[in-house]
Amino acid sequence: MSSSHWFERAKAVIPGGVNSPVRAFNSVGGTPVYFSSGKGAIVQTEDGTELIDFCGSWGPLILGHARDEVIETVKKTAEQGMTFGANTRLEAEFAELLCHQIPEMDMVRLVNSGTEAVMTAIRLARGYTHRRKIIKFEGCYHGHTDYMLVAAGSGLLTGGISSSAGVSESATAEVFVAPYNDLEAVQAILAKHGDDIAAVIVEPIAGNMGLIEPTDGFLQGLRDAAHNAGTLLIFDEVINGFRLGPTSYGHMCGVHPDLTTLGKIIGGGLPIGAIGGTKAIMEHLAPLGPVYQAGTLSGNPVAVASGKKTIELLRDEAPYLKMEILGRRMAKGIQQIAAKKGLDLHCAQRGGMFTPFFRKQAVTNLEDSKACDQKAHARYFHHMLQHGFYTPPSGFEVAFISGIHTTHQIDAFLEAFHQFEG
Numbered sequence: 001m002s003s004s005h006w007f008e009r010a011k012a013v014i015p016g017g018v019n020s021p022v023r024a025f026n027s028v029g030g031t032p033v034y035f036s037s038g039k040g041a042i043v044q045t046e047d048g049t050e051l052i053d054f055c056g057s058w059g060p061l062i063l064g065h066a067r068d069e070v071i072e073t074v075k076k077t078a079e080q081g082m083t084f085g086a087n088t089r090l091e092a093e094f095a096e097l098l099c100h101q102i103p104e105m106d107m108v109r110l111v112n113s114g115t116e117a118v119m120t121a122i123r124l125a126r127g128y129t130h131r132r133k134i135i136k137f138e139g140c141y142h143g144h145t146d147y148m149l150v151a152a153g154s155g156l157l158t159g160g161i162s163s164s165a166g167v168s169e170s171a172t173a174e175v176f177v178a179p180y181n182d183l184e185a186v187q188a189i190l191a192k193h194g195d196d197i198a199a200v201i202v203e204p205i206a207g208n209m210g211l212i213e214p215t216d217g218f219l220q221g222l223r224d225a226a227h228n229a230g231t232l233l234i235f236d237e238v239i240n241g242f243r244l245g246p247t248s249y250g251h252m253c254g255v256h257p258d259l260t261t262l263g264k265i266i267g268g269g270l271p272i273g274a275i276g277g278t279k280a281i282m283e284h285l286a287p288l289g290p291v292y293q294a295g296t297l298s299g300n301p302v303a304v305a306s307g308k309k310t311i312e313l314l315r316d317e318a319p320y321l322k323m324e325i326l327g328r329r330m331a332k333g334i335q336q337i338a339a340k341k342g343l344d345l346h347c348a349q350r351g352g353m354f355t356p357f358f359r360k361q362a363v364t365n366l367e368d369s370k371a372c373d374q375k376a377h378a379r380y381f382h383h384m385l386q387h388g389f390y391t392p393p394s395g396f397e398v399a400f401i402s403g404i405h406t407t408h409q410i411d412a413f414l415e416a417f418h419q420f421e422g
């Protein structure tokens with residue numbers, strides 16, 4: 001049975017046939033691919049084809065699909081009980097590991113998704129500062145809680161909606177939005193409303209409007225501005241965390257947020273989120289403090305075992321230099337081929353992350369990203385898919401090279417891209 005067969009059946013019983021909107025291929029057109037299995041960098045589809053995967057479940061699969069050691073520990077843990085709703089030693093060990101790898105975090109609380117991590121971070125920031133308002137950046141995505149759906153990235157951009165129906169105005173009224181990389185805009189908001197602002201939240205490297213790096217001084221400027229206003233700085237590292245090194249990006253770049261949110265990689269493919277920070281702030285969470293937060297399956301042993309093994313492997317094997325080398329080879333190759341063909345394209349890259357933006361100039365914020373040729377991206381996506389390469393089905397996303405991809409696979413991708421007619 002083919003992808004289109006399953007998509008038709010799914011559409012009858014799941015809204016849009018998908019459990020997360022960007023999977024519907026709305027921005028690239030055509031029928032979404034149904035995956036049946038994956039190993040390493042390669043996935044099999046219900047159409048009987050084999051694809052080299054550069055989406056990696058949107059980021060978690062930094063070690064590739066079904067890494068033996070991860071699967072082994074997941075199986076072993078599951079056999080001993082899937083959940084207890086009570087404490088396990090794995091949780092303590094995993095929290096120790098996360099706090100050890102990210103020294104800026106004294107304490108960490110586990111949740112079940114990136115969305116939940118951000119929701120908790122914001123509530124905690126409000127409870128800690130006794131302030132209500134938040135500053136976020138256009139095109140940064142922080143999950144789908146009400147107040148974070150203002151000018152949010154990726155899926156919401158793809159759908160052509162900057163916000164969502166069903167979000168009350170009182171929720172959005174709490175959120176100021178600034179252009180990414182625009183420190184002055186943040187300073188201006190803080191100058192006027194500083195006393196009301198609980199937190200500034202940012203993806204330190206933006207990954208939900210395509211890959212956009214912070215300009216020099218932007219993050220440090222946010223750190224200083226937040227500090228001066230008595231506002232907490234939250235780094236949403238759901239994509240960034242453990243992506244460029246076995247730690248947070250905040251730790252690597254030397255700008256230390258008050259709170260860090262994690263997800264994706266730290267679950268190794270199973271659902272986890274985490275929020276971490278200094279003891280003084282984290283102790284405001286229940287049961288120690290007045291900020292309530294809970295979860296029936298939070299810290300469940302199977303997800304924790306998967307995440308813990310993934311982080312241990314990243315720490316011990318450190319595939320980061322390899323991913324950077326492969327990433328550079330990919331970006332340089334794409335750029336050179338595009339130049340030869342006269343395509344309007346700029347390929348952003350950092351470590352194993354890359355985004356071919358379909359315009360010539362570099363992209364520094366959402367406005368730039370929106371100015372890219374999305375139709376050209378859609379043609380590129382389908383061209384690569386036909387040649388056996390799965391990339392994210394939207395121009396507002398990051399493609400991921402994992403630690404298991406090979407030079408040969410990068411070169412095969414470039415070879416196929418060479419045949420792209422634009």
Ligand SMILES: *Cc1c(COP(=O)(O)O)cnc(C)c1O
Binds near residue numbers: 113114236
């Ligand atoms: C994916 C993502 C989220 C949401 O995580 P989910 O696990 O999908 O809820 C939050 N923030 C960032 C930066 C993300 O990329």
